[in-house]
Amino acid sequence: LGRRGPDYLQGLNEEQRDAVLTIDGPLLVLAGAGTGKTRVLTTRIAHILSTRKARGSEILAVTFTNKAAREMKERIASLVGSSVEGMPWLGTFHSIGARILRRHAELVDLKPAFTILDTDDQIRLIKQLLEAENIDEKRWPARQFAGMLDDWKNRGLLPRDVTPAESGFYANGKGAKLYADYQARLKTLNAADFGDLLLECIRLFRENPKVLEEYHQRFKYMLVDEYQDSNVAQYLWLRLLAQGRPANEANICVVGDDDQSIYGWRGAEVDNILRFEKDFPGAKVIRLERNYRSTANILAAASHLIAHNEGRLGKTLHTDVAEKGETVAVTSVWDSEEEARQIGEEIEQFQRQGETLNSMAILVRASFQMREFEERFITLGLNYRVIGGPRFYERKEIRDALAYFRLVAQPADDLAFERIVNTPKRGLGDSTLKILFDAARHQNVPLLSATRMLIETEELKSKQRTTLRDLVGQFDDWSERLRTIPHAELAEQILDESGYTAMWQNDKSADSPGRLENLKELVRSMEEFETMGGFLEHVALVMDRDSFEADDAVSIMTLHSAKGLEFNTVFLPGWEEGLFPHQRSLDESGRAGLEEERRLAYVGITRGRKRVRISLAQNRRIHGLWQSAIPSRFLDELPAEVVEVKDTGSSYGGYGYGGRTANRFQSVDPFESVYETPGWQRARAQQAQRKGSGPLTIEGELVARSVDLGPGSGYKVGDRVFHNKFGYGEIAALEGNKLTIDFQTGRKKVLDSFIRKA
Numbered sequence: 001l002g003r004r005g006p007d008y009l010q011g012l013n014e015e016q017r018d019a020v021l022t023i024d025g026p027l028l029v030l031a032g033a034g035t036g037k038t039r040v041l042t043t044r045i046a047h048i049l050s051t052r053k054a055r056g057s058e059i060l061a062v063t064f065t066n067k068a069a070r071e072m073k074e075r076i077a078s079l080v081g082s083s084v085e086g087m088p089w090l091g092t093f094h095s096i097g098a099r100i101l102r103r104h105a106e107l108v109d110l111k112p113a114f115t116i117l118d119t120d121d122q123i124r125l126i127k128q129l130l131e132a133e134n135i136d137e138k139r140w141p142a143r144q145f146a147g148m149l150d151d152w153k154n155r156g157l158l159p160r161d162v163t164p165a166e167s168g169f170y171a172n173g174k175g176a177k178l179y180a181d182y183q184a185r186l187k188t189l190n191a192a193d194f195g196d197l198l199l200e201c202i203r204l205f206r207e208n209p210k211v212l213e214e215y216h217q218r219f220k221y222m223l224v225d226e227y228q229d230s231n232v233a234q235y236l237w238l239r240l241l242a243q244g245r246p247a248n249e250a251n252i253c254v255v256g257d258d259d260q261s262i263y264g265w266r267g268a269e270v271d272n273i274l275r276f277e278k279d280f281p282g283a284k285v286i287r288l289e290r291n292y293r294s295t296a297n298i299l300a301a302a303s304h305l306i307a308h309n310e311g312r313l314g315k316t317l318h319t320d321v322a323e324k325g326e327t328v329a330v331t332s333v334w335d336s337e338e339e340a341r342q343i344g345e346e347i348e349q350f351q352r353q354g355e356t357l358n359s360m361a362i363l364v365r366a367s368f369q370m371r372e373f374e375e376r377f378i379t380l381g382l383n384y385r386v387i388g389g390p391r392f393y394e395r396k397e398i399r400d401a402l403a404y405f406r407l408v409a410q411p412a413d414d415l416a417f418e419r420i421v422n423t424p425k426r427g428l429g430d431s432t433l434k435i436l437f438d439a440a441r442h443q444n445v446p447l448l449s450a451t452r453m454l455i456e457t458e459e460l461k462s463k464q465r466t467t468l469r470d471l472v473g474q475f476d477d478w479s480e481r482l483r484t485i486p487h488a489e490l491a492e493q494i495l496d497e498s499g500y501t502a503m504w505q506n507d508k509s510a511d512s513p514g515r516l517e518n519l520k521e522l523v524r525s526m527e528e529f530e531t532m533g534g535f536l537e538h539v540a541l542v543m544d545r546d547s548f549e550a551d552d553a554v555s556i557m558t559l560h561s562a563k564g565l566e567f568n569t570v571f572l573p574g575w576e577e578g579l580f581p582h583q584r585s586l587d588e589s590g591r592a593g594l595e596e597e598r599r600l601a602y603v604g605i606t607r608g609r610k611r612v613r614i615s616l617a618q619n620r621r622i623h624g625l626w627q628s629a630i631p632s633r634f635l636d637e638l639p640a641e642v643v644e645v646k647d648t649g650s651s652y653g654g655y656g657y658g659g660r661t662a663n664r665f666q667s668v669d670p671f672e673s674v675y676e677t678p679g680w681q682r683a684r685a686q687q688a689q690r691k692g693s694g695p696l697t698i699e700g701e702l703v704a705r706s707v708d709l710g711p712g713s714g715y716k717v718g719d720r721v722f723h724n725k726f727g728y729g730e731i732a733a734l735e736g737n738k739l740t741i742d743f744q745t746g747r748k749k750v751l752d753s754f755i756r757k758a
């Protein structure tokens with residue numbers, strides 16, 4: 001101890017040490033996953049503090065999440081103890097922006113206690129503005145404008161910077177004016193939206209050189225983690241703060257990895273990292289190449305995959321651990337239910353071997369995938385936590401949808417009524433609702449019954465009466481249909497006819513496509529229940545058990561939220577074309593979109609320390625019909641040497657993936673209704689092209705179309721059939737177009753499209 005400096009430097013490799021000790025002048029640490037970038041930042045802060053180069057309050061450190069900030073604070077405290085004065089300004093861009101704004105609120109026309117608006121408030125405000133301008137909200141949805149605002153603010157544009165071209169067609173070119181009105185309105189409300197936390201800070205600095213000067217004096221050292229995902233506004237904000245010294249003397253240290261840039265869709269600019277050396281001439285660049293997190297096999301898988309991207313800076317990653325570790329398992333299962341069951345079993349097995357649940361995580365591409373896992377874990381009594389968002393049944397869109405279904409099934413459910421009576425907005429204001437509530441209380445009847453009575457009276461204005469009459473009529477209609485059509489089908493009709501689906505379709509904010517996917521998943525899951533009542537009861541039980549959170553729990557989160565984290569065991573489910581890479585990215589951003597998806601895969605794999613388990617479902621059940629999914633192209637991009645392919649017994653074995661086994665295409669878009677992407681055809685053609693075969697043929701043979709088969713496909717139990725791979729067999733059971741067949745080699749589940757009558 002002590003031979004080579006203080007404790008906190010022990011164990012660092014030479015480059016890391018260099019990065020920690022080079023505290024004066026601009027520094028860029030550009031390095032791959034798991035090389036210790038975050039650790040270097042933390043140690044740098046410890047170093048600055050313990051050498052008394054600066055006090056805590058003179059250090060600005062930006063992390064990507066609040067959680068990361070908390071962890072960093074703990075680490076620093078443990079490295080330097082409580083002997084140092086004050087903690088650094090450590091947090092996300094937004095939290096630090098808010099802190100600065102509150103100190104100078106008056107200068108940006110706010111009061112220090114200003115509120116930070118949530119999305120709902122923001123939408124309400126925009127609607128008022130649209131109304132004031134006589135702009136038809138149906139034609140120009142408020143949510144679309146909210147999306148535009150977000151984009152402008154991420155790009156650092158004030159109302160005066162918004163050109164007519166920027167503003168586009170929205171509200172016939174009134175975008176910039178609306179933006180100005182919106183900002184003015186925020187001031188009267190003493191409020192700021194999320195984007196303002198940085199943008200107003202930038203304005204504050206630009207318009208008040210004295211204030212900026214104060215921060216130049218204050219922040220002697222600046223540090224930024226995950227720099228590859230900073231956007232323009234964040235970049236401008238940092239540049240302003242760094243201007244206290246000549247650029248070549250700025251004490252700013254940024255760390256990042258161009259291969260982990262995954263927020264391009266939210267305006268992040270990977271160019272920021274590429275530009276750093278230009279912005280800060282003479283900047284020192286340190287590359288870290290030794291990975292301390294993952295096994296050699298995991299690294300090989302990740303490096304091989306990411307090598308398929310073009311335009312990378314290129315980095316080397318290696319580990320010094322001789323042991324290669326476990327292979328990366330790729331498991332192909334029948335469907336997502338089996339996927340959840342399988343992963344649940346593995347988790348329990350690892351747990352029996354002494355691993356904690358905290359050391360395991362499931363990283364999904366889209367949040368709708370979480371439902372299957374949550375339900376499975378609840379059944380198993382396995383503790384889990386959802387990171388970076390609510391649990392599936394706690395999501396707003398799911399709660400709203402459930403409220404509709406509950407009210408159809410149980411017209412006396414007043415909580416459900418309250419939730420949806422004005423969602424989507426129907427122009428029923430508080431005064432109308434108060435009349436409903438009063439009537440219900442006085443008559444001692446449920447709200448829906450009270451409404452039914454009121455619409456026959458003159459208590460309400462005629463406009464509201466009409467609206468409510470329509471609504472009650474719809475509920476009567478739905479209740480009627482509940483007796484005649486399958487409940488999942490009805491559920492979809494309810495969401496469409498009530499305008500609820502349209503509400504999110506018109507929403508142009510970044511999370512609305514995910515919400516629509518969640519709704520589809522909800523409807524899909526209903527098919528597993530006999531009745532609406534059975535489904536609702538199940539949900540009630542699941543939600544009830546949700547409330548408990550244990551100390552030791554498996555983490556479930558999206559790949560986007562997993563950045564910077566690490567787990568011994570990482571499960572990566574749903575590696576299917578259209579889901580991952582996600583069709584939306586391909587459709588909207590083409591090659592760039594694909595590359596961002598690939599970086600996301602890279603982030604996923606590199607979260608694993610000991611083992612990474614990838615899985616894919618061969619089938620998705622959509623409208624009661626089983627449809628085949630195509631394995632993700634990313635599977636082809638993993639090096640065969642480190643991958644072990646597993647095919648579970650109950651699945652259709654002929655469905656291999658990649659170039660290793662014959663790939664079978666079907667003329668059906670498995671994601672058609674889940675993702676609503678016409679681009680599927682294109683994806684399939686592209687994939688076929690890559691494989692060097694036409695879209696529908698394999699070795700010249702036309703592959704069956706399951707689209708015109710289905711429940712009435714003409715087979716019955718006992719039929720003798722022939723299957724290309726498994727040979728002759730006899731049908732043991734049928735479920736829609738999913739058949740269980742006894743072959744000579746054993747019992748298998750297959751799709752009817754792959755067999756013919758023998």
Ligand code: ATP
Pocket residue numbers: 011012013016031032033034035036037038039040257260291292293563564565566606
């Ligand atoms: P990411 O790109 O995923 O954010 P990173 O580059 O920030 O990764 P860290 O999270 O800082 O990497 O480090 C990865 C793991 O390696 C951590 O568990 C860290 O404690 C460990 N580690 C880093 N450097 C060393 C070292 N010199 N000796 C031992 N362990 C180290």
Ligand code: MG
Pocket residue numbers: 037038039225564
């Ligand atoms: Mg990190």
